[in-house]
Amino acid sequence: MNSYSDSFTTIDLTQSFEEEEKHVDVYLRIKGGVECSDIYAIEEEDTFVCELPETSTTISGNKNGVQTAEKYKFTKIFNSGCTQEEIFHATVKEKILNFINGENSTLMAYGTSGSGKTFTLVGTTEEPGIIPRALKYLFHSLPTLEQFPQAKPLPNGNAVILDNTQKLIEKQQSQSILKDLHAYKDHLLHEKAFSAMQQRLSRDPVAIVENLTPIINIWVSLAEIYNEQIFDLLNTPIKGQQRPRLKIGGLHNNTYIKDLKFINVRSGLEAYEVLQYGLQNRNRASTVVNMQSSRSHCIFSIKLVQGYDADNLLVSSFNFCDLAGSERLKKTMNVGDRLKESNSINNSLMVLGRCITMVRDGQYKKENKMPPFRESKLTQLFQRALIGKEDIQLMVNVNLSKDMFPETQHTLNFSAMAKEVIIDQAPVKVLNSSRFLDKDFDEEDTRDEELDELRDRLAEVVLQLSEERQQNQQRQEEAIERERQHLINTYKEIINIKDKQIETLKRENEILLKEKREREKAHLQSFFVVSSGSESDFEDELGVTESDS
Numbered sequence: 182m183n184s185y186s187d188s189f190t191t192i193d194l195t196q197s198f199e200e201e202e203k204h205v206d207v208y209l210r211i212k213g214g215v216e217c218s219d220i221y222a223i224e225e226e227d228t229f230v231c232e233l234p235e236t237s238t239t240i241s242g243n244k245n246g247v248q249t250a251e252k253y254k255f256t257k258i259f260n261s262g263c264t265q266e267e268i269f270h271a272t273v274k275e276k277i278l279n280f281i282n283g284e285n286s287t288l289m290a291y292g293t294s295g296s297g298k299t300f301t302l303v304g305t306t307e308e309p310g311i312i313p314r315a316l317k318y319l320f321h322s323l324p325t326l327e328q329f330p331q332a333k334p335l336p337n338g339n340a341v342i343l344d345n346t347q348k349l350i351e352k353q354q355s356q357s358i359l360k361d362l363h364a365y366k367d368h369l370l371h372e373k374a375f376s377a378m379q380q381r382l383s384r385d386p387v388a389i390v391e392n393l394t395p396i397i398n399i400w401v402s403l404a405e406i407y408n409e410q411i412f413d414l415l416n417t418p419i420k421g422q423q424r425p426r427l428k429i430g431g432l433h434n435n436t437y438i439k440d441l442k443f444i445n446v447r448s449g450l451e452a453y454e455v456l457q458y459g460l461q462n463r464n465r466a467s468t469v470v471n472m473q474s475s476r477s478h479c480i481f482s483i484k485l486v487q488g489y490d491a492d493n494l495l496v497s498s499f500n501f502c503d504l505a506g507s508e509r510l511k512k513t514m515n516v517g518d519r520l521k522e523s524n525s526i527n528n529s530l531m532v533l534g535r536c537i538t539m540v541r542d543g544q545y546k547k548e549n550k551m552p553p554f555r556e557s558k559l560t561q562l563f564q565r566a567l568i569g570k571e572d573i574q575l576m577v578n579v580n581l582s583k584d585m586f587p588e589t590q591h592t593l594n595f596s597a598m599a600k601e602v603i604i605d606q607a608p609v610k611v612l613n614s615s616r617f618l619d620k621d622f623d624e625e626d627t628r629d630e631e632l633d634e635l636r637d638r639l640a641e642v643v644l645q646l647s648e649e650r651q652q653n654q655q656r657q658e659e660a661i662e663r664e665r666q667h668l669i670n671t672y673k674e675i676i677n678i679k680d681k682q683i684e685t686l687k688r689e690n691e692i693l694l695k696e697k698r699e700r701e702k703a704h705l706q707s708f709f710v711v712s713s714g715s716e717s718d719f720e721d722e723l724g725v726t727e728s729d730s
């Protein structure tokens with residue numbers, strides 16, 4: 182039974198957002214099609230129970246003998262049989278309405294490699310994931326959008342009204358990108374996929390949004406963090422050229438990706454096509470645990486600009502973040518590029534875990550330590566959400582097969598930490614009061630920017646050094662291997678020559694022996710003939726046949 186199927190939600194943009202203290206929503210999704218180990222159980226809708234093997238250490242620090250099972254509380258648990266539809270309705274649907282109402286939101290999919298993060302967010306044509314459902318829901322809740330964008334979001338969270346020339350330029354840019362997409366061999370596939378999804382989703386209810394403003398524009402972007410470098414996935418890759426790396430701009434908890442392209446879209450299909458185009462450019466590779474493993478963190482952002490005029494614009498963003506999967510190096514047996522990626526993925530997820538733990542400790546124990554947000558690009562970008570100043574949801578994906586126990590336990594411990602973080606977001610200002618105050622950078626801010634710049638450069642140098650070290654090591658290993666091969670070949674050649682010499686000596690020896698025998702025979706023969714008889718008598722005497730001689 183779908184409790185939502187007949188519901189119509191009405192939201193009013195003139196109402197202010199209700200402020201209330203709450204914890205981060207952490208959902209658990211259990212991967213379908215996998216045989217679950219019997220050490221796990223679900224109690225009610227939100228408690229996950231895990232029996233502990235002898236050697237395991239739990240989040241509460243207890244060892245077995247004292248405690249035999251650990252319980253983890255989630256906002257909601259989606260069992261392996263749950264549909265994509267149920268998951269969308271229980272998690273993101275309401276957030277889309279808040280988004281229309283001006284609230285920023287982030288949904289992160291977390292879990293080990295192959296646990297179903299991309300499946301949950303993007304899904305397949307048959308089973309559309311959260312993002313296509315969110316796009317469909319969003320665009321169906323809004324009126325038909327204007328042909329030309331009227332306002333554009335700025336990286337720092339503000340927006341500007343576009344003049345006629347700028348409108349034309351932006352429109353042309355969107356069109357040229359969409360045209361690029363249409364030249365792409367898979368575009369028809371995506372169009373079909375989205376319309377198939379639309380049909381499947383058409384039974385879903387839509388929200389009726391009242392008091393919409395005359396300006397409503399939607400913009401999307403797609404970025405990836407690969408080996409601690411940020412790339413714009415909507416930049417068409419040029420063969421033989423390195424992709425431009427993007428930098429993080431902004432300060433403290435108001436960071437953004439500098440020069441990231443935002444494309445104006447007017448429908449769910451356009452947005453979905455842009456997403457699919459970008460995903461083709463994402464770093465993927467086949468690993469032992471996933472045939473199509475995402476090797477990067479991928480961030481799909483939707484920005485909604487709404488308002489009346491230049492002084493009354495409201496920008497809200499919805500980020501969908503598909504994290505790269507954590508990996509156990511022993512299990513994946515990765516080498517070379519895959520190993521480098523694994524290290525980078527695991528490191529940034531470890532920093533994410535440390536930040537969340539420290540934010541939680543700061544909130545509960547009032548410890549005043551600064552979480553290490555700057556130690557990874559991911560945490561630097563999502564700092565605001567991670568300290569609880571913005572809405573953030575975590576979709577934790579687990580594969581409950583027996584051989585994944587250590588990974589699952591690690592994921593559950595991570596979730597337990599995240600679940601305790603308190604969200605303390607400021608109320609979203611309603612429209613018709615000026616929402617943003619443009620703050621000039623003061624001296625301290627400038628110094629911070631310079632420091633950021635230096636840190637970036639230092640990170641680049643460290644990365645370069647580690648790459649060089651790896652290359653040197655590889656070169657040394659290759660030289661040692663070449664030397665080894667050379668020695669083996671020389672040794673083989675010497676053995677070969679010696680064998681030949683032995684053969685020659687053997688042959689010479691045989692010849693000498695034969696000659697010796699013949700000399701002895703001749704000697705005896707002459708002796709016999711002289712002393713007693715004929716030559717044939719001599720041969721008879723020796724018993725020598727013709728063939729012998």
Ligand SMILES: Nc1ncnc2c1ncn2[C@@H]1O[C@H](COP(=O)(O)OP(=O)(O)OP(=O)(O)O)[C@@H](O)[C@H]1O
Pocket residue numbers: 211212213214292293294295296297298299300301471473474475476504505506507578
């Ligand atoms: N709930 C599910 N039901 C059916 N198939 C699933 C489910 N979850 C994942 N899969 C399938 O499992 C495979 C791996 O899933 P997916 O690529 O989403 O994992 P991932 O967590 O994103 O992995 P990685 O971090 O390596 O990119 C895919 O073929 C996907 O279709």
